[in-house]
Amino acid sequence: MTDEDLNGGADGPSFFGFVRLVGGAGIDDAKVTAELKGGALVTATDLLGLYKIPGFGKDVNPDDVQISCAKDGYKQANVFRHPHTAGDMKDPIEVDCFLQKQ
Amino acid sequence: MIRRCLFRGSLALLLAAPPAGSALAQSAPAPAGSVAPAAAAPYAMSLGDMMNTLIQPRHAKLGLAGKAQNWTLAQYALVEIRQSFAGIVKAQPKFRGLPVGELVNAALGQPMDAVDAAIKAQDPQKFAAAYAQLTAGCNACHAAADHPYVVIKAPEVSEFPNQDFNPHR
Numbered sequence: 001m002t003d004e005d006l007n008g009g010a011d012g013p014s015f016f017g018f019v020r021l022v023g024g025a026g027i028d029d030a031k032v033t034a035e036l037k038g039g040a041l042v043t044a045t046d047l048l049g050l051y052k053i054p055g056f057g058k059d060v061n062p063d064d065v066q067i068s069c070a071k072d073g074y075k076q077a078n079v080f081r082h083p084h085t086a087g088d089m090k091d092p093i094e095v096d097c098f099l100q101k102q
Numbered sequence: 103m104i105r106r107c108l109f110r111g112s113l114a115l116l117l118a119a120p121p122a123g124s125a126l127a128q129s130a131p132a133p134a135g136s137v138a139p140a141a142a143a144p145y146a147m148s149l150g151d152m153m154n155t156l157i158q159p160r161h162a163k164l165g166l167a168g169k170a171q172n173w174t175l176a177q178y179a180l181v182e183i184r185q186s187f188a189g190i191v192k193a194q195p196k197f198r199g200l201p202v203g204e205l206v207n208a209a210l211g212q213p214m215d216a217v218d219a220a221i222k223a224q225d226p227q228k229f230a231a232a233y234a235q236l237t238a239g240c241n242a243c244h245a246a247a248d249h250p251y252v253v254i255k256a257p258e259v260s261e262f263p264n265q266d267f268n269p270h271r
Contacts (some may be wrong), residue, residue, distance in 0.1 A: 016200060018208060026208045047242040048208040051199075092199040 011058035017095040030071040069097035156186040169230040172269040209243035
């Protein structure tokens with residue numbers, strides 16, 4: 001029972017979370033972007049509104065990674081980064097992103 | 103599986119503790135070269151174990167009860183599923199880094215409420231639709247947890263020959 005799958009075997013931080021309607025359910029097929037200096041990773045949410053971004057390189061500081069979300073007809077309301085216990089870089093970081101209808 | 107484990111545990115205990123007064127109960131010296139029996143280790147159920155023993159049978163019973171329009175039994179099965187998930191989330195809050203409680207809520211929260219409403223309305227069509235939604239939620243959760251090959255479906259026949267799912271008033 002390890003986090004290996006989510007981390008993709010990399011040494012750096014990995015991210016996961018839900019894209020939700022403000023005060024509501026998960027949103028499927030929303031675009032999630034993890035941005036840091038020099039580039040960005042883009043993925044999409046599954047049926048539950050869950051996304052997973054496997055591990056970055058070990059030199060990446062998780063605080064430098066900005067998560068955002070988007071979907072046609074919605075605008076981003078806010079992003080909530082769950083408290084993360086420092087120490088083990090292999091612990092995936094949960095960041096939820098909230099959308100509201102335009 | 104739980105029963106089998108408990109039985110094995112009891113058997114191990116019996117073998118380890120001979121009846122009082124028996125020759126073996128006396129302080130006979132251990133034969134040279136013998137190895138002391140290892141203490142039984144507690145068995146920690148995995149998430150898969152809990153899904154197979156606590157959730158999957160109750161999902162089937164819920165479907166069978168609803169199909170038979172046994173609304174009292176269906177309500178009971180639904181409550182048992184909710185209680186089982188509450189226990190599972192306490193026993194294993196995370197699976198491969200993912201929060202089990204959040205996954206369960208995202209996948210099954212709304213479908214379980216829909217099943218509950220259909221049971222209360224005693225509406226077979228609504229129940230069938232809500233139960234299909236619940237089953238789809240199970241599979242969405244499996245996919246999210248990287249187990250898309252575990253595909254749950256509505257039971258076609260009862261796998262419980264010793265239980266009558268028809269309503270009895």
